[in-house]
Amino acid sequence: MANALCDTRHISYAGCVAQTFLFVFLMSAEYSVLTIMSYDRYVAICKPLHYGTLMDSRACATMAAAAWASGVLNALLHTANTFSLPFCQGNAVDQFFCEIPQILKLSCSNSYLREVGLIFCSVLVLFGCFVFIVVSYVQIFRAVLKMPSEQGRHKAFSTCLPHLAVVSLFVTTGFFANLRPPSISSPSLDLVVSFLYSVVPPTFNPIIYSMRNQELRDAVRKMMSWPHFSRHKLLFCLYI
Template sequence: MPNSTPVTEFLLTRFSEVWEYRALHTMLFLLMYLATLMGNFLIVTVTTLDKKFHIPMFFFLRNLSALDMCYISVTVPKACVIFLLDNRVISMAGCAAQIFLVLWFAYIELLLLTIMAWDRYVAICQPLHYSVIMTPWLCVHVTLATLLSGVVFAGFLTGNTFQLTFCQSNVIHQFFCDVPSLLKLSCSDTISNEISIFISVVVIDGGCFAFIIMSYIHIFSTVLKFPTRGERGKAFSTCVPHILVVTIFLGSGVAEYMKPTSNSLTIHDMITSVFYSIVPPFLNPIIYSLRNKQIKEAVRKMISKTVYFGKC
């Protein structure tokens, strides 16, 4: 182990040190952040106030939208600060909190997407039993179980990471604190960390992805039996975007966490991390909700009422 001062704070990395590019990156991140907050806030508001959306499908959509507002808020505001200002410092406690929240929200996001695939399977393949299977009691308890198990998962990986000693460099080659980036800075043996990450990816990510694929195999086999092309098209239009988001989210996350730390370039890691930390929360309201005719109509009515009362 080299003789050096233990690290007590870290420095995050920008995409570029050129001021014009830094301003451009800030603007892009900020626009995506504001669009994500606005879209998800509209969905949460509409599905909460309108009683016709108080059904299991929209219950999970509402939870996903609330989660996405929290998920993107963990990384983007701090990233915008380091892009604009000269201060790139993040404390050890702040870094640990960011890692815990990113892992927790990402875990919940994956399980919610899996539950939503199951919900679609029951709705399409077993429509007569939908109300019996997808009861409010089940929906609430599944959500609570997801939240609590996520705390255990994120707490374990975060604690395991910060048991390491950091004494080589304090520069994190990422725009937010992430486990793979910290493992590169450790002067301790990280083999147990890498094994725990590998097991987590195989069991949790692999299990959820397999479950989603199996659900959609059954869904597509049922949809192809629909008598009219319009019904098939409607079913495919809701299922295919779901698969697209899951693929982007899981593919980028697995690529980042399973890649050998010695064989990765900083800019590639930073771009990859955007696809699992920022893109899914940005796309989810567009794909899952704002394409839905019922939600679009409800949003239109809510905006009209707001404008009317504002004029009064």
């Protein structure tokens, strides 16, 4: 943001290290939290009588701490391993932020294979979390479809829908960014894909979760009905 305001593309070495650490940390922690939330939905719908025992405050605090700790550990491993490499291919990162695959292109040592192996292990862990989320939702849908009440099924689906939408957005953009074949890779496409998985999910997360809030929906409808808002909307439509 500072670079955009100052109209510059320069970043310091320490700033690049910090940016890489924070990016990996936040992405890892978010995926861990999404996995935990799928378990929370599973317990709430499939084992409602045991929810207070399985998801008490101590269990929630433990799982949250584990999610953040795993994010810190993953970020430390990737950041330390990446920036321990010697760089001799210039100092220009062909990306709008310090992304690890782009940083590895600047290395002139075969040691970068260690980071590739570490990325592969992280992908396996993420895939395990994805399988856990899928299995959880299979059990949830089976339980919901057995509910005799239509109102109960609607309430269960409305509880799961925001989380499912966030997971789908997060997983599809991330998988496409990292698992697409090299034949369709190009600098411009890499830039667009990186924007999709790094900017779009965090932007839509608050919107997706907030739309379940009835008070927020009522406030949006009320704002849309304001006379000055309607007038501006009409002027905008006429301008278009």
